[in-house]
Amino acid sequence: MTQEQIKSAIIEQILEIAPDIDEADIIPDKNIQRSLEIDSFDFLKILMNLSEILGVEVPESDYAKVDTVDHMCAYFMEHR
Amino acid sequence: MKKNWIEKNLNAFSIKPNLMEYFHERESFNWENVAKEFDGLDSGGLNIAHEAIDRHANGPLCDKAALIWLGENGEKKIYSFSDIKKQSAKFANVLQSLGISKGERIFTLSTRLPELYIAAIGILKNRSVLCPLFSQFGPEPILQRMQRGDGKVLLTTKALFEKKVRPLMKQLNDLRYVLLIDAQEDESERILSLPRLMEKAADSFTILPTDPEDMSLLHFTSGTTGMPKGVVHVHKALYNHWMSGRYVLDFHPDDVYWCTADPGWVTGTSYGIITPWLHGITNIVDEAEFDAVRWYSVLQNEKVTVWYTAPTAIRRLMRLNNEPTKEYDLSHLRLIQSVGEPLNPEAVVWGVEKLKMPIHDNWWQTETGAIMIANFLSQQIRAGSMGRPLPGIEASIVHHNDDGTVTEVTEPNKEGELALKPEWPSMFRNYLHDDERYAKCFVGGWYLSGDLAYKDEDGYFWFVGRSDDIIKTSGHMVGPFEVESCLMEHPAVAEAGVIGKPDAMIGQLVKAFVSLKTGVEPSEELKRELIGFGRKRLGSAVAPKEIEFTPNIPKTRSGKIMRRLLKSREMGLPEGDTSTLED
Numbered sequence: 162m163t164q165e166q167i168k169s170a171i172i173e174q175i176l177e178i179a180p181d182i183d184e185a186d187i188i189p190d191k192n193i194q195r196s197l198e199i200d201s202f203d204f205l206k207i208l209m210n211l212s213e214i215l216g217v218e219v220p221e222s223d224y225a226k227v228d229t230v231d232h233m234c235a236y237f238m239e240h241r
Numbered sequence: 242m243k244k245n246w247i248e249k250n251l252n253a254f255s256i257k258p259n260l261m262e263y264f265h266e267r268e269s270f271n272w273e274n275v276a277k278e279f280d281g282l283d284s285g286g287l288n289i290a291h292e293a294i295d296r297h298a299n300g301p302l303c304d305k306a307a308l309i310w311l312g313e314n315g316e317k318k319i320y321s322f323s324d325i326k327k328q329s330a331k332f333a334n335v336l337q338s339l340g341i342s343k344g345e346r347i348f349t350l351s352t353r354l355p356e357l358y359i360a361a362i363g364i365l366k367n368r369s370v371l372c373p374l375f376s377q378f379g380p381e382p383i384l385q386r387m388q389r390g391d392g393k394v395l396l397t398t399k400a401l402f403e404k405k406v407r408p409l410m411k412q413l414n415d416l417r418y419v420l421l422i423d424a425q426e427d428e429s430e431r432i433l434s435l436p437r438l439m440e441k442a443a444d445s446f447t448i449l450p451t452d453p454e455d456m457s458l459l460h461f462t463s464g465t466t467g468m469p470k471g472v473v474h475v476h477k478a479l480y481n482h483w484m485s486g487r488y489v490l491d492f493h494p495d496d497v498y499w500c501t502a503d504p505g506w507v508t509g510t511s512y513g514i515i516t517p518w519l520h521g522i523t524n525i526v527d528e529a530e531f532d533a534v535r536w537y538s539v540l541q542n543e544k545v546t547v548w549y550t551a552p553t554a555i556r557r558l559m560r561l562n563n564e565p566t567k568e569y570d571l572s573h574l575r576l577i578q579s580v581g582e583p584l585n586p587e588a589v590v591w592g593v594e595k596l597k598m599p600i601h602d603n604w605w606q607t608e609t610g611a612i613m614i615a616n617f618l619s620q621q622i623r624a625g626s627m628g629r630p631l632p633g634i635e636a637s638i639v640h641h642n643d644d645g646t647v648t649e650v651t652e653p654n655k656e657g658e659l660a661l662k663p664e665w666p667s668m669f670r671n672y673l674h675d676d677e678r679y680a681k682c683f684v685g686g687w688y689l690s691g692d693l694a695y696k697d698e699d700g701y702f703w704f705v706g707r708s709d710d711i712i713k714t715s716g717h718m719v720g721p722f723e724v725e726s727c728l729m730e731h732p733a734v735a736e737a738g739v740i741g742k743p744d745a746m747i748g749q750l751v752k753a754f755v756s757l758k759t760g761v762e763p764s765e766e767l768k769r770e771l772i773g774f775g776r777k778r779l780g781s782a783v784a785p786k787e788i789e790f791t792p793n794i795p796k797t798r799s800g801k802i803m804r805r806l807l808k809s810r811e812m813g814l815p816e817g818d819t820s821t822l823e824d
Contacts, residue, residue, distance in 0.1 A: 179773070200377065200781045202715065221562075225535060
């Protein structure tokens with residue numbers, strides 16, 4: 162998967178869990194949970210869905226490294 | 242069960258716990274002695290703001306750190322008791338200059354910013370009433386609460402105002418002012434810049450006479466049948482705050498304390514603002530949301546000694562599967578308490594194994610105002626139990642009789658409703674504008690909690706479940722009626738029934754069963770649309786996380802939704818008595 166594909170998979174999963182969000186409101190360098198009001202339960206669900214799609218599991222200890230769309234994208238690129 | 246009993250070695254404590262002998266402390270306890278711990282106002286009466294901040298700022302603790310604020314992006318701000326005294330005086334003067342007076346309700350809708358904590362004290366100084374809202378509420382819960390609470394002022398941020406409140410302004414007729422924490426200029430005569438007002442306000446304020454029975458806080462809590470109820474608390478509640486700070490949080494002068502709860506919920510005000518400051522304790526506030534690594538770092542770097550947190554967070558930490566005491570210096574930590582929902586025994590045991598100390602569960606509600614039942618630092622813990630009643634608190638189990646009366650259950654291990662003997666100082670004084678509902682909470686000389694529990698032979702209480710349909714998700718109460726009403730506003734929805742679906746991480750998640758109007762076909766797309774619809778209106782803290790379509794919602798012949806039946810079906814349990822089910 163290319164970086165662009167990973168990024169769109171992330172955005173797709175955010176919109177899947179929080180369909181009220183406008184795609185335009187997803188700012189790649191903003192904290193996902195804070196800026197989009199995704200609670201930690203939903204955040205966990207997004208990461209679980211992504212780990213199924215991308216085959217990369219994010220351990221709880223690395224959650225700070227996937228706080229923004231940009232960081233999440235870089236993380237999946239590095240660990241795929 | 243005995244294997245999950247954790248014994249304490251009374252000689253092993255480096256700092257002697259305030260409560261050493263449970264029964265002795267209960268017997269010798271009296272509220273008159275607690276009263277001696279407070280100054281009272283020179284002008285007369287008792288005010289939380291004076292006892293929590295001003296009296297320390299006027300004495301030897303004036304330069305001590307009252308608030309250590311940790312920003313999301315690594316900033317750190319330290320406010321002394323003297324700083325908070327001055328800043329909160331400014332806020333009280335701001336309110337006064339706006340003509341806001343005693344008893345008027347000031348709502349707050351903010352993330353955990355220092356201004357929120359300063360405002361809380363300022364509001365109390367002005368003898369106005371603090372009404373905290375959770376920042377992740379959507380517009381509908383905000384509107385419901387502000388209308389019911391007759392909100393006169395709202396303190397919020399620009400972003401939250403734009404997203405959630407501006408569209409409601411026409412419906413908020415009582416609202417006179419919005420104070421924006423991060424706006425440099427006023428937007429209009431009604432929407433004002435807080436920094437501008439604070440800058441010109443004087444930093445001293447004389448608190449006017451405050452009756453201990455004057456209203457101090459109004460917290461909203463969910464009901465099963467109707468919209469949220471405004472739970473009225475008074476200044477005298479600080480008796481219980483002080484007392485539980487002494488016995489449950491075991492405060493000693495040099496403690497550094499961190500309560501992870503948000504002030505949008507009652508734990509975040511009673512124990513995230515008032516109690517530590519009553520004791521002159523340094524209070525840590527972290528702006529950021531849960532992150533396991535960050536939290537361990539806060540415990541280490543701030544040298545936290547007493548930590549008050551929640552089961553959801555503890556279960557997240559358990560997922561880390563690490564050796565925290567090897568990776569972090571947690572040597573300062575001496576007490577962990579947990580509240581929000583029952584702490585599962587595995588989590589208590591995990592604490593012993595991984596944090597090298599047990600986690601103490603305790604129990605209370607918005608209505609009780611303060612901790613009522615707890616596992617104490619010096620006492621044996623029975624993992625899975627909420628513990629024993631605090632000194633000054635009488636708790637029991639009652640059985641409901643067919644004639645509407647209740648009888649105390651004296652036989653141990655017999656399930657019934659958890660009840661408390663009125664009245665204790667922090668007991669709620671009313672549901673705002675709803676005397677009838679308030680009166681219903683008291684039967685036969687007991688306050689009925691709505692929680693089902695039993696008491697063992699030694700007086701430890703064990704939670705069994707709720708006697709009503711209220712959902713407890715991530716430690717927060719959600720009323721099914723509020724969610725159902727919202728979903729039914731969607732044009733495709735005929736009826737909705739909402740339950741708490743058991744979840745290993747957050748206790749229960751909000752799940753909605755939905756029947757569609759004739760001609761509307763169920764689809765995954767519609768499910769997503771309804772989830773989005775709920776989130777937009779209710780906010781992520783209240784909205785359903787799961788939707789299931791069903792041809793019809795089970796109801797009684799009188800038309801009441803049988804949520805109990807929906808829940809049994811969800812869990813694959815026997816359906817029980819269905820004699821009242823409509824044909």
